Amino acid sequence: MKDLGGLMKQxxxxxxKLADAQARLAEMVVEGTSGGGMVTVVLKGSGELAEVKLDESLLAPGEGEVISDLIVAAHADAKRKLDAKQADLMREAAGPLAGMGIPGLKF
Structure with a gap:
């Protein structure tokens, strides 16, 4: 039998490490952009939308549908970045257990 005390310490x-990674995730902020930077959204680590920045040229009459599409695209960009950072952070925290298919540890 392996050293049980050593396994418990590990x-x-x-x-x-996982608790520290979760705390870092909560503090994380990412930006997503679309329309060549005409729309920027800011997401918190929790996925909460924190800010939307619009280029003033989009505020012309008749641009509502374009603005809507660009906000959705910018959010998708930010969400992809957030998901990638979260996965990297959790893989780093899990160390050798990453990728072993342990329930509750998604990477």
Missing amino acids: AQAMQQ
Whole structure:
């Protein structure tokens, strides 16, 4: 039988790394853009939409549909970036257990 005390210490260390990674995720902020930078959205680590920035040239009459499409595209860009950062952070925290298919550990 392997050293149970050593395994417990490893599990506690990994648990602490995962807790630290979750705290870092909560503080994370990412930006997504579309329309060549005409629309920018800011997402918090939780996925919450924190800010929308619009180029003033989009505020002309008749641009409502374009603005809507650009906001959706910018949000999708930010969400992809956030998901990638979250996955990287969790892989880093899980160390050798990353990719082992352990329930509750998604990467």
